[in-house]
Structure formats: structure tokens, C-alpha cells
Amino acid sequence: MSLPAHVTIREVLLRDGLQLEALIPLADKLKLLDAIAATGVREVEATAFVSPSKLPALADAAELAAELGNYPDIEFSALVASPNGAKRAIAAGLTSIEYVVSAADGHSRANVGSTSAEATARIEEIVALAHDVGATVEVIVACSWDCPFDGPTPEHQVLEILGQARDWGVDRFALADTIGTTTPRRVANLVAAVRPIVDGAPLGAHFHNTRGSGLASAYAAVQAGVTRLDSSIGGLGGCPFAPGATGNIATEDLVYLLRDSGIGVDVDLSAAIDAARLVQAVVGHEIPSALLRAGDRLSG
Template sequence: MSALSWPRAVDIREVGPRDGLQIETPISTEAKSRLLDALIATGVGRIEATAFVSPRAVPAMADAAEIAGYIGGLGPGGPEWSALVASPNGARRATEAGFRTIEYVVSAAEGHSRANARRGTEQATEAVAEVAEVVHGVGGRLEVIIATAWDCPFDGPTEPARTVGVARRAIELGADQLCLGDTIGTTSPARVVALLDAVGAVADGRPLGAHFHNTRGMGIANALAAVQAGVTQLDASVGGLGGCPFAPGASGNIATEELVYLLDDAGVETGVDLEAVLHAAALARDLVGHPLESDLFRAGGRNRPRG
């Protein structure tokens, strides 16, 4: 049996403050700022801080402008901050608040697109042009996240050609990078590799990342498959928090501490301190007021059981 081939480094984006909290009962801006501080202390290079979306649809993200203000007061250095948007108007709000790395979501599945963005996949994809104009107009970078890339809670399996088509068109309209999202946590390693290969073939050299949920226990296995397929940008959420309010049955993301544990043991550089992530997870648990999904958080590191 041949040995696995590991990259030198993997770039982790911490999505706990946005994806992790968006389905939770809203917590205060002050509490979020404490979590952001704890996540900065982990050394993670990128943090998805908030989302500029409808506060009626996602109440937990209603304080996006306040979060931007807090980040702006932290001064230079630290992680790269990003914000998620679902429309050109959201992109304008995010850039006006100071964000220069913007994530725009397009659902490859028609059913989820209409539930999430109140418009079909084609219309949402064509809006990439307007979002790109807003982002590039302030010297920013646009990442298009393709949600329900593998499966949809309403439509069932997403035809790979749909995801590939969204990816190709997003690049044509100005996306600087792409990320494939397993929104409801249904994919598996073989499907991960097949779709990453297909999208990579039309990505025109743009960076390609992956975002996995652990709904069916496949999250870390899928992350491993993605890394072995050449992906070096992965999303993860502290404590395994997360889920989509517009995707029935979706549960938490892969846990940051579990991804770091996997990569550390393989000698892959992440720049992330595992003990600091466990500290941030303990804070996240206290802030949301319920147990976390992460097995590693419950068990503790190899040499330091948490009891």
C-alpha cells in the first residue's frame, strides 16, 4: 500500500464566528469580540468574522457592522478577516464597513438557492459580476462559495455538471477564488475527489478550497480526501459549531481542533496552536450555553485529557 502524500502546509479558515454562530440564539457583540480574541490567539491565518445578510433572516448576524468596527480597532497585523454576503447590496455594506476579502454564496442546487437567496441559481450566479465590481472597486478579493455543491436538502443529489457550470461562470464573471461547500454534510471521500477534480479543470488556476459539515461523520475523512486531492485551503469551526438556517438537517462544521490534530500529526504546517483552539472551544461552549459537537474537545488532546 502506498503512503499518503501530504502537502507542506494547509491554510485553515476559522468560520466559527459566522457559520458557527448563525443558527445559534444570538449572543452579544461583546461576547463575539471575546471569541474573536480567543481565535486570534490560536494563530489561525484567516477568520470569517460575520455576514452582511438580512437581520430578519439571520438574527445572529445583525451586528455585522459592530463586529467590523471592533475588528477595525484591533490595529494592523493579525489574521486576514473576511465577511460573507448573499447579494451585491451585502457586498456594498461589507466593503463600506472595511472588509476587503468578501465571500459570495451561490447555491448550485435550485431548491436551496431559492430558499437561501430567494432567487434561482442562474440569477444568483450572474450577480457575481456586480459583486465583483463592488469588491474589486475597493481593491478587494472575491471568493465565490458554491453551496450544495454535492447535495441539496430539497433537490437531492446535485448534478456535478451544475456545480462545474457555476464554477466556470463565476470565474468568467470575476471570482478570484472558489470554495465548494458540502452544506448538509452528505458527501463522502470518493465524491469529494471527483468533484474537486472536475471543478479544478475549469477553475483557470484560481485557488480552490473546501467547506465540509460533519452531519454524517464524514467531515474529517472528506477533509483528508480534499488534501490528498491537492486542496490546501479548508474551512473549519471551533468546537464543530455551525449549520445552515436554510438547509434542513444541516449540522456543524468540521471542528478546527480536529482538523489541526489531523494535520499536526502528519507534519503539515497550519500555524495553529491546538491548545489555544481548545481554549477557544471552551469559551465558545460557555457563550452558546450547550455542549459542542467536537469529539476532540470532549476527549482533550492526546496528553491532556479534559475530563
């Protein structure tokens, strides 16, 4: 078994983690951002430039983006669902754009109101917009394994999206288990098929822990050659347009697993647990984090 020396963790609490929560004031989001920065994480998904009517929890995207310059050591990214969203993100100063394309028509229609093919076709314009100002684009394939409406996702649909994205000059790629159904065997098989398609470009993965297999799937992805993983402090998150999709893998739980496997990360575990405590206080309810409940090994 070969494991990488280092895995990049992207913290997604401020976007994916909060999009199912009740509205949180910007001041509280900035407190959370301070706690995230204190963990040492180098990449953070800050927000999403999408319709406020669809995601009111992220309606303050531009206001939050205006504060990101206070953290020069962090690379911030923002999710977009259209070329117009990409324009808004770029105007707000973001230099790393994430564009999600669902590999399944059912979820794609629920998420962005168009088929998977129609959403894929927008990649070319988004890449052109970003590259024209020196920004990068990551294409994230949602429902890479299963769709809540269409069932299991055929592998070729994922590969076709990634192949077109590669041909249009996308900088990074990621696979997303949007409803938390995949398992290590399925992860290993898809990553093996995807790696030749992305042709050496950075490949990441985004797992939900809905059915308790998120951490095991993340570890399988790392074993298969993925070196970038998304996670959310406290394990908050989910897709509002995918029935039953809840819970990202918790950053602190992921750090615990990778660190004790001899894999380097940029996140301090103690600071991540402290951040999870703050998250729980801000959202006002119990959060899924295992490390928040149990502590770090025997020290508690």
C-alpha cells in the same frame, strides 16, 4: 499519496458557527474573537452582511466589523448574499468578500429567494464592486454534492457556476457540503473535475460533519489538491435554510488530524482547545468538539 506541506484554515465560528445559536451579545463575540486570535489563525470569516430578519444572530455585522482593525495580523472576510450586501461589507471596511451560490435551485430559493442561475448572474456585479476598491471575491458553491430539496447535485451544475465565476474574474473558489452528506470518494471525484476549471486559482472546501464524514472528506480534499479548509471552533454551525444541516468540522479536530499527518497549519492546538472551552461557556450547551472531550493524544 501526495500531501501539501501546508493547509490554510479559515475560522468560521463567528459567522457559520453562531448563525443557528441564540442571540449572543457583541461583547461575548469579541471575547470569542480574542480567543480565536490567540490560536494564531491567519484567516477568519467574521460575519455576514445579510438581512437581519433572515439571520438575526448576525444583525450586528457592522458593529463587529468596526472592531476588526484591532487584529492586524488576521485577514477577515464576510459573507454576502447580494450586491447590496457586498456594498455594506465594503463600506464596513471588509476587503475580502465571500459570495455563496447554491448549485441547486431548491436550496437557492430557500436561501436567497432566487434560482441558481439568477444568483450566479450576480457574481459579475459583486466582482466589479469589490475590485473597484481593491477587495477580493471568493465564490463558494453551496450544495456542491447534495441538496436537501433537489437531491444529488449534478456535477455539471457546479462546473458551470465556477466557469462563469472564473470568467468574471473571481479571485478564489470553494466547494461546500452544505448538508454534510458527501464522502471521500465523491469529494475526490468533484475536486478532480473542478481543478482545471478554476485554472490554478486558490481552491477551498467547507464541510459539515452532520453525518460524521466531515473530517474524512476534508482529508480527501487535501489529498486531491485542496489547500484551504473552513472549520469552526467547537464544531458549531449549520445552514438555517437547509433542513438537517448541522455542525461544521471542529477546528481543533481538524488541526489534530492535519498536524499528525505532517501538514503544516497556522493554528495552535492547545489554544484552539482553550477557545472551544470558551465557546461552550458562551453558548451554554455541550458542543460537538471531540478534542474538547478527549484532549490532545495521551496528554488529555
